[in-house]
Amino acid sequence: MMITTAVIAQLPLADIDRVIFYKRDEITTDLICCDVEVAGRTLSFNEEAKGWDDLITHLSALPCFRANWYEAVPNPAFAVSETVAFDRR
Incomplete structure (x- = not known):
């Protein structure tokens, strides 16, 4: 899924309930993913999508957003690591 400005517009900060980062084992690498719960639905994104950096910038504007989420997700390698x-x- 490409993360366009239209996709980000569907994620008004006031309507976002939860943001969870995790990684998915892709056999030789881990794929960083993000689930955004907004208005009763969950949208899933991953770091390989075009626009990922724009999404992270948008989500970072949430009050009390955990800025160091990336430090918690990658380790240990190939193990489930979910971070709210x-x-x-």
Whole structure:
């Protein structure tokens, strides 16, 4: 999925309930992924999508967003590592 400005527009900061980062084992590498819960649905993204940096910049504007989420996700390699970067609840 390409992360365009139209996709980001579907993620108004005031409506985002939760942001979770995790990695998926791709056999020889790990793929960093992000689930955004907004308005009762979950949208999933990954670091290989064009526009990933724009998405991260947008999400970083959430109040109390965990800025160091990336440090927690990659380690240990090839193990499940889920990090909640934002939770409105």
